Amino acid sequence: MVPPNQKDASRPDTAAKNEAFKLLSDGTRLELLEALWESHDPTDPSPVPFSDLRERVSADDPGQIHYHLDKLTEHFVRHSEEGYELRESGKRIVRILLSGTAIDNPEIEPVKVDVSCPYCGGQTIYGSRDGWRYIECTDCDVRCVPSFPPGVISMSEFPPSGLWDRTPNEICLADWRWSAHRRASVMDGVCPECAGEMPVTSIHICDDHRPDWEEYQFCEHCESIFRMLVSHVCEQCKYRWSMPISNYLTSEPAVTAFYYEHGVEFDYSTPEQFSLLLDVEKELLTEDPLHIRITIPLEGDELSITYDDRMEVVSIERTG
Secondary structure, rough: OOHHHHHHOOOOHHHHHHHHHOOOOHHHHHHHHHHHHHHHHOOOOOOEHHHHHHOOOOOOOOOHHHHHHHHHHOOEEEEOOOOOOOOOHHHHHHHHHHHOOOOOOOEEEEEEEEOOOOOOOEEEEEEEEHHHHHHEEOOOOOOOOOOOOOOEEEEEEEOHHHHHHHHHHHHHHHHHHHHHHHHHHHHHOOOOOOOOOOOOOEEEEEEOOEEOOOOOOOOOOOOOOOOOOEEEEEOOOOOOEEEEHHHHHHOOOHHHHHHHHOOOOOOOHHHHHHHHHOOOOOEEEOOEEEEEEEEEOOEEEEEEEOOOOOOOOOEEOOOO
């Protein structure tokens, strides 16, 4: 545990963050970052000599190039006798630009993909708009969390670079796997955006949960098909993620072993495996302290896992 005063001292102050942003407002500096990236060889991370950098940028004055390089060494570039190289922070800046996240907002018209809706078995479509990607069902209006429009099975950010040179089905699978890794990081309490602490901030439990498949196809009280939703918020960058409580089963080894013993390779690597979690049973055991039991029934056996208010495992029981 890091003492609070030491933890706060490790965070960059506002002035330092503002200075870092200002450094990127100059075109020559961005050119230098790009030149260092293009010269970077992951198998041979040797510094780039100044003479090579000079040939790769449009600026002619060596003094000006040195001036801008000196500015970049404060945050994004490392200088040694052999030359210059990107720090990890500099690589991250260039990767953001290459991914298109900061400059591109492509749209994909909804197209059918080979993934069935886990709720009704209907046809799904994949699309991208307004900086979000959507997986939607064409046959039902299910809603997973209140922030989703009806019919949206899944909705999250996906870098524009993930769309390049892939078919819609390949995009959908890559998107699922990319999101699964980020979700796992959230469940472990580590922000997938900035690596800051991302604890559980709330567990919402609908007191009168009644999903209506005839009209709403989700509960009109909580506006979700799921009775229990867990939310995390990063203490550093305020990134927020909400998910069904049953998702936590994916990080428990006992669950993987339980499914495997019944002939199911459960690794949550495909959308089809998500449907397995729809059959689990959830029970609020106590409110103070908060204890929630999730039970997986399978072929006469049951595996029950009890969680507390931080979504940490309290107990694991098996019957059958």
